[in-house]
Amino acid sequence: MDTFNVLFIDSYDSFTYNVVRLLEQQKLHESTQRIKVFTIRNDTFTNVSQLKEILPVIDCIVVGPGPGNPLNGSEDMGIINELFSGSDFQDIPILGVCLGFQALCHSFGADIIQLKTIKHGQVYDINLYNNEDTLLNPLFLSFNRARSFKATRYHSLAIINNNKSLIPLAYTTDENGTVLMAVQAAKKVPWFGVQYHPESCCSENGDLLVGNFLNFAFDYNSKTNTARQLKKLSLINNDQIKYKKILYQLNLIIDKKPIDVDLSASLLANKNECVNNDILKKIEIKEYSINNYDKPNITMKIAEDLLVDYDKFVLASSTVNKNRGEWSIIALPDSNSEVFTHFTQVNKTCIYKWRDPQITKNQLDSMLEKSDKFANSNAYLKVFSEAKEGFWKTISSYMKNKLFAYKNHLPFIGGLVGVMSYEFGNYVQMNMDPNDLLMPDAKLVFINNTILINHVDKKVYTISLNNTFPPQISDNLSNYLKDKIQTTEDNLELSKLPKDVTFDIIKPVKKDYANAFEACRNYIKQGYSYEMCLTTQTKITPSKKLTPWRIFQTLTRRNPAPFSNYFFFNDIIDNDSNSVCLVSSSPERFLKWDLDSCELRPIKGTVKKSKTMTRELATEILKTPKEFGENLMILDLIRNDLYELLSDVRVEEFMSVEEYATVYQLVSVIKLYGMANPQVNTNNYVGLDVLKHSLPPGSMTGAPKKKTVKLLQQDPMLETNLNKHTTKDTRGLYSGVSGYWSVNGNGDWSVNIRCLHSYNGGDDWAIGAGGALTILSNVEAELDEVFVKLESALQVFNDSTQI
Ligand SMILES: C=C(O[C@@H]1C=C(C(=O)O)C=C[C@H]1O)C(=O)O
Numbered sequence: 001m002d003t004f005n006v007l008f009i010d011s012y013d014s015f016t017y018n019v020v021r022l023l024e025q026q027k028l029h030e031s032t033q034r035i036k037v038f039t040i041r042n043d044t045f046t047n048v049s050q051l052k053e054i055l056p057v058i059d060c061i062v063v064g065p066g067p068g069n070p071l072n073g074s075e076d077m078g079i080i081n082e083l084f085s086g087s088d089f090q091d092i093p094i095l096g097v098c099l100g101f102q103a104l105c106h107s108f109g110a111d112i113i114q115l116k117t118i119k120h121g122q123v124y125d126i127n128l129y130n131n132e133d134t135l136l137n138p139l140f141l142s143f144n145r146a147r148s149f150k151a152t153r154y155h156s157l158a159i160i161n162n163n164k165s166l167i168p169l170a171y172t173t174d175e176n177g178t179v180l181m182a183v184q185a186a187k188k189v190p191w192f193g194v195q196y197h198p199e200s201c202c203s204e205n206g207d208l209l210v211g212n213f214l215n216f217a218f219d220y221n222s223k224t225n226t227a228r229q230l231k232k233l234s235l236i237n238n239d240q241i242k243y244k245k246i247l248y249q250l251n252l253i254i255d256k257k258p259i260d261v262d263l264s265a266s267l268l269a270n271k272n273e274c275v276n277n278d279i280l281k282k283i284e285i286k287e288y289s290i291n292n293y294d295k296p297n298i299t300m301k302i303a304e305d306l307l308v309d310y311d312k313f314v315l316a317s318s319t320v321n322k323n324r325g326e327w328s329i330i331a332l333p334d335s336n337s338e339v340f341t342h343f344t345q346v347n348k349t350c351i352y353k354w355r356d357p358q359i360t361k362n363q364l365d366s367m368l369e370k371s372d373k374f375a376n377s378n379a380y381l382k383v384f385s386e387a388k389e390g391f392w393k394t395i396s397s398y399m400k401n402k403l404f405a406y407k408n409h410l411p412f413i414g415g416l417v418g419v420m421s422y423e424f425g426n427y428v429q430m431n432m433d434p435n436d437l438l439m440p441d442a443k444l445v446f447i448n449n450t451i452l453i454n455h456v457d458k459k460v461y462t463i464s465l466n467n468t469f470p471p472q473i474s475d476n477l478s479n480y481l482k483d484k485i486q487t488t489e490d491n492l493e494l495s496k497l498p499k500d501v502t503f504d505i506i507k508p509v510k511k512d513y514a515n516a517f518e519a520c521r522n523y524i525k526q527g528y529s530y531e532m533c534l535t536t537q538t539k540i541t542p543s544k545k546l547t548p549w550r551i552f553q554t555l556t557r558r559n560p561a562p563f564s565n566y567f568f569f570n571d572i573i574d575n576d577s578n579s580v581c582l583v584s585s586s587p588e589r590f591l592k593w594d595l596d597s598c599e600l601r602p603i604k605g606t607v608k609k610s611k612t613m614t615r616e617l618a619t620e621i622l623k624t625p626k627e628f629g630e631n632l633m634i635l636d637l638i639r640n641d642l643y644e645l646l647s648d649v650r651v652e653e654f655m656s657v658e659e660y661a662t663v664y665q666l667v668s669v670i671k672l673y674g675m676a677n678p679q680v681n682t683n684n685y686v687g688l689d690v691l692k693h694s695l696p697p698g699s700m701t702g703a704p705k706k707k708t709v710k711l712l713q714q715d716p717m718l719e720t721n722l723n724k725h726t727t728k729d730t731r732g733l734y735s736g737v738s739g740y741w742s743v744n745g746n747g748d749w750s751v752n753i754r755c756l757h758s759y760n761g762g763d764d765w766a767i768g769a770g771g772a773l774t775i776l777s778n779v780e781a782e783l784d785e786v787f788v789k790l791e792s793a794l795q796v797f798n799d800s801t802q803i
């Protein structure tokens with residue numbers, strides 16, 4: 001079947017694929033042609049004549065939203081201004097959305113202004129002009145003229161229509177007065193534009209609008225004898241094929257290849273064959289009941305009472321809620337555990353075994369410095385050059401023949417656990433200074449032996465992938481769980497750190513924050529960003545070293561959270577003092593996946609708890625335009641990240657209020673379905689692809705992601721100046737993720753916030769804290785919010801147990 005080809009021009013926006021999917025979901029009334037959207041960037045071509053070449057096989061063009069301003073020319077717009085100003089495209093239907101709309105209007109001589117009151121993530125009533133021009137206008141066909149409809153706005157700039165050749169179709173009213181919301185270009189030119197975002201999950205009639213445009217384009221192409229149509233008809237078959245090929249190749253420029261096409265196949269194939277699977281023969285699972293004691297701190301008790309002498313990673317829930325915090329995981333690395341470390345600073349990966357007696361810190365350092373490729377024959381050790389991209393491949397090829405769908409109701413039965421930094425995510429650049437200390441950006445350890453705790457069903461499981469679960473631990477555990485656990489009262493001492501240790505704490509400076517805040521505001525005003533997550537770092541140096549575990553014990557008691565993680569990577573025998581550590585008490589799941597679906601739970605919107613701040617009051621505050629807009633922007637951004645890969649994305653919870661130890665948070669839940677259906681998931685994506693694709697978490701960047709990450713990182717007045725007291729220029733593990741990828745195909749990763757991290761085994765620590773800035777933010781309130789978040793982890797170093 002022939003397709004109706006839409007060329008989508010993306011300006012590196014974070015809402016692009018919401019529009020693309022909306023277009024694809026529409027149907028043509030007069031044709032059975034399927035709508036196919038080909039997406040390119042505004043700078044994919046260096047000039048429009050290259051685009052002109054393929055016009056005969058394109059049925060219409062959609063120019064999407066994006067950061068920047070048409071007045072800045074090609075730097076922000078690529079070929080878009082040229083497209084609208086040249087005469088070669090006046091016979092192809094074009095729809096401009098937001099930035100695309102502004103560029104269209106600008107090409108007709110309309111003025112672009114900065115709105116006095118800027119609107120980002122705000123829902124407004126859109127009204128149609130009630131006059132001759134709009135009554136039968138194809139763009140708003142079947143719209144109910146008697147009433148307005150709601151739509152989301154994301155714009156700093158607006159159009160003043162002082163030009164007769166632009167026909168105004170819709171408007172809204174706000175503090176700025178009447179703001180133009182939709183136009184048709186001069187009557188003979190088949191171009192339309194909308195200032196609002198029809199693709200936002202809060203916009204009404206988005207499908208009707210884009211459907212109308214596509215149907216208009218179809219009619220226009222069939223009824224109008226344009227030069228383009230004539231050229232299309234005159235193309236001989238071979239040329240048609242040639243141009244179509246070019247179009248399909250263009251669509252591949254934005255790389256959406258899965259990390260490894262075989263991953264999902266091997267997972268699903270193994271599902272049926274697992275009875276004969278060699279791996280399965282070695283698996284050993286024991287189940288215990290814990291009816292005696294059901295507090296979430298059972299995880300800590302097991303670790304404290306039974307595992308003192310063992311290396312362990314803990315992914316605990318210290319609060320239990322439906323669908324998050326139901327499970328705790330204690331992962332036990334041992335000499336069989338492979339450790340995968342990636343350093344983005346030098347583009348290198350190391351692989352070795354956990355605490356291999358033959359590997360020393362010096363040896364590893366010198367290899368990292370010197371060799372491009374090195375394998376040590378005595379020890380199991382590999383050091384080689386690869387970029388982030390390569391590291392994803394390295395871990396997936398390691399896991400490939402270990403994956404098998406088995407006991408999928410258990411979240412984790414063994415597999416990779418670990419941490420990833422902010423810098424490990426997309427768009428973040430590292431500027432390496434040769435004198436910088438090397439800090440790993442991803443650390444993953446393969447776990448064979450696990451203790452799994454289900455807080456809801458009150459069950460404990462011991463699981464070994466290779467029949468090596470330490471008998472000592474399972475014996476002790478079984479006795480421990482059989483006896484009524486005596487110490488139901490928690491040891492209060494642990495909610496404080498030892499009295500004889502003092503802490504030197506360096507916090508960010510208010511003035512630097514105010515400067516950075518102002519700089520962010522300017523970027524937002526100019527239309528470069530809609531929301532920026534500005535973050536700070538606080539440095540803590542203890543007078544005497546405390547173990548990471550001791551700090552974790554206090555943190556989980558002081559700030560219970562569904563994602564309380566403990567990672568101490570003392571994986572080289574003589575290197576405890578240089579080890580990476582993360583102790584977190586995060587409320588925020590980034591991404592959970594199973595074989596068929598993914599769940600993301602971005603948090604945006606924070607209110608401090610206090611005696612007078614009730615849940616009702618917090619709910620009221622959290623639904624004000626400021627918090628609503630903050631959350632909606634990230635919600636739409638996450639939809640976009642998922643839609644880029646697959647088509648079945650649903651908002652399952654819309655801005656729920658959740659209560660934590662020190663704050664109320666506004667949370668939305670977005671799910672992606674259809675990964676197990678090969679007809680839908682034609683690229684064979686698995687959860688790991690979604691993780692790779694959507695890091696760093698949108699809630700830690702702001703929107704649009706690419707431009708905002710760049711501004712946060714490269715403008716020296718922002719995070720660089722604000723965090724100069726920490727000497728390092730990176731966010732590190734803060735703003736990254738930690739979690740697992742189980743061999744049964746499940747995964748769960750939380751955002752590293754409300755956490756402490758150290759790169760020297762705990763000699764000093766950093767706490768990151770930040771918040772999203774929008775045009776509605778106020779500097780005092782934002783700084784307060786940063787300190788509230790900071791305090792949720794920093795309170796560990798206060799003497800009091802009061803919250
Ligand atoms: C940046 C932090 O938190 C992020 C920002 C939030 C906000 O702006 O409301 C809420 C949760 C997190 O996504 C932090 O805790 O440091």
Ligand SMILES: NC(=O)CC[C@H](N)C(=O)O
Binds near residue numbers: 067100158527528
């Ligand atoms: N969402 C957009 O496309 C925004 C367009 C433009 N950068 C503005 O701020 O007005």
